[in-house]
Amino acid sequence: MRTPPLASGAEGPDALRPLLDTVLGALADGGHARGGPLPAGGPETVAQRIRAAAGDFLPDKGDDNALYDLVRALAEGAADPAHPHCAAHLHCPPLAVATAADLAASALNPSLDSWDQAPAASELEALVTRTLAAEIYGGARASEQTPAVAPRRRTEPPKQGDALVTTGGTEANQLALLLARETHPGVRLVHGANAHHSLPRAAWLLGLPEPVVVPAPAGTLDPAALDEALTELPGPRGSLLVAATAGTTDAGLIDPLPQIAALCAAHGTRLHVDAAYGGGLLFSARHRTQLAGLEHADTVTLDLHKLGWQPVAAGLLTVKNPSDLAALAHQADYLNADDDTEAGLPDLLGRSLRTTRRADILKIAVTLKTLGRHGLGALVDQVCAHAHEFARLVRTHPGFELHDPPTISTVLFRPAGASDDAVAAVRRKLLHDGRAVLGRAHLDGRLWLKVTLLNPHTRPDDLAALLKLVEGNLPS
Numbered sequence: 374m375r376t377p378p379l380a381s382g383a384e385g386p387d388a389l390r391p392l393l394d395t396v397l398g399a400l401a402d403g404g405h406a407r408g409g410p411l412p413a414g415g416p417e418t419v420a421q422r423i424r425a426a427a428g429d430f431l432p433d434k435g436d437d438n439a440l441y442d443l444v445r446a447l448a449e450g451a452a453d454p455a456h457p458h459c460a461a462h463l464h465c466p467p468l469a470v471a472t473a474a475d476l477a478a479s480a481l482n483p484s485l486d487s488w489d490q491a492p493a494a495s496e497l498e499a500l501v502t503r504t505l506a507a508e509i510y511g512g513a514r515a516s517e518q519t520p521a522v523a524p525r526r527r528t529e530p531p532k533q534g535d536a537l538v539t540t541g542g543t544e545a546n547q548l549a550l551l552l553a554r555e556t557h558p559g560v561r562l563v564h565g566a567n568a569h570h571s572l573p574r575a576a577w578l579l580g581l582p583e584p585v586v587v588p589a590p591a592g593t594l595d596p597a598a599l600d601e602a603l604t605e606l607p608g609p610r611g612s613l614l615v616a617a618t619a620g621t622t623d624a625g626l627i628d629p630l631p632q633i634a635a636l637c638a639a640h641g642t643r644l645h646v647d648a649a650y651g652g653g654l655l656f657s658a659r660h661r662t663q664l665a666g667l668e669h670a671d672t673v674t675l676d677l678h679k680l681g682w683q684p685v686a687a688g689l690l691t692v693k694n695p696s697d698l699a700a701l702a703h704q705a706d707y708l709n710a711d712d713d714t715e716a717g718l719p720d721l722l723g724r725s726l727r728t729t730r731r732a733d734i735l736k737i738a739v740t741l742k743t744l745g746r747h748g749l750g751a752l753v754d755q756v757c758a759h760a761h762e763f764a765r766l767v768r769t770h771p772g773f774e775l776h777d778p779p780t781i782s783t784v785l786f787r788p789a790g791a792s793d794d795a796v797a798a799v800r801r802k803l804l805h806d807g808r809a810v811l812g813r814a815h816l817d818g819r820l821w822l823k824v825t826l827l828n829p830h831t832r833p834d835d836l837a838a839l840l841k842l843v844e845g846n847l848p849s
């Protein structure tokens with residue numbers, strides 16, 4: 374058997390070209406065969422189809438059709454976030470340009486654990502992460518700082534704002550808690566009842582004390598209850614970490630950040646803001662004012678595979694005080710030997726807890742530069758406008774109840790007078806039939822249907838059709 378061609382090197386592009394044709398053909402054929410947002414028939418039907426397409430996964434003799442067959446099967450069995458009726462989760466349709474850039478990251482395969490595996494990618498990452506940190510904390514744009522990669526012991530880290538690339542919001546939240554723990558050993562997390570589950574889970578992972586949960590009766594963290602908790606909790610100043618949310622998972626609500634930041638300042642408490650969802654509003658001149666106060670946070674979770682149209686993974690943790698990152702400094706002689714660092718080779722190991730690390734920054738860099746602030750802001754504005762339009766359709770329909778006007782691009786609604794069981798059943802029926810992917814959320818003691826609109830190409834007709842689908846599939 375011929376040795377299979379490689380993706381990089383002088384012959385890589387020529388080897389990839391025909392394979393890409395195969396992949397693109399299989400994506401088109403599989404998507405066409407599916408015909409909707411989700412494969413019809415439920416888990417067993419999808420599983421059977423995948424088993425049939427795959428056959429023996431490790432045959433003695435290889436199969437030249439595997440690329441086409443498996444990509445087609447995956448596409449046919451996919452939940453397609455580009456379909457306007459696939460709107461359950463913070464699961465965005467990736468931009469074509471970002472996906473194309475991601476192919477280059479796969480082909481070149483830089484690994485960001487040492488400079489000699491990622492000479493250009495490491496510089497790109499340093500520049501882009503600082504640009505994103507400057508979006509929150511202000512300060513010099515990355516291009517004005519030299520050198521961007523700050524080799525250990527040779528150059529001071531940036532004075533204000535830095536960011537680490539993560540696999541998503543969960544890893545960013547974990548790192549935020551880790552940095553807080555390294556600043557104040559034994560730090561205790563205080564979070565709203567509306568916080569993402571990854572925060573208390575990170576506290577568990579890091580062996581921190583049981584978190585304090587502050588009520589969020591209206592879906593956002595209640596500042597009066599937070600003040601009370603910060604006043605009454607025992608321990609020295611600085612022994613608590615408050616985590617607020619900008620863009621809750623269930624309803625897309627934003628905690629009152631200026632008030633929370635003021636309380637944290639008054640109580641000497643560190644502040645983390647999980648802006649995995651809402652962080653995308655930074656790109657929109659119209660909506661970024663909703664994030665006022667974010668600049669006071671010691672750490673902020675961003676997640677551009679939500680409101681940033683990136684293929685997974687594209688998370689970030691920004692840090693206000695770059696010296697906090699010293700806690701992650703780590704040495705492994707084969708990657709960042711002291712004498713190499715002294716001689717000027719950038720030390721990358723302290724930029725993550727991972728070792729081998731893909732160049733997820735490339736697709737982000739390409740997207741930011743291709744669309745610019747206005748282009749990205751326009752996408753944000755579009756999906757927020759879709760949410761308002763959908764909310765209007767719900768509000769003016771006598772058969773539906775709207776939870777609240779949307780804050781970002783999430784709308785909660787339910788059939789008027791329906792039981793929770795009926796709400797759950799209509800969602801499952803639409804999933805089973807492959808007609809629509811809706812989310813669900815318990816709020817105010819009732820179960821609601823959730824649409825999270827992240828597709829900028831969605832049209833008003835699609836939204837009206839989605840509501841009709843729910844209406845037409847209610848249990849009798």
Ligand SMILES: Cc1ncc(COP(=O)(O)O)c(C=O)c1O
Nearest residue numbers: 463541542543569620622647649
């Ligand atoms: C508010 C919030 N934070 C964090 C996360 C976790 O992000 P990821 O799934 O990228 O780890 C989510 C996921 O939906 C989220 O909604």
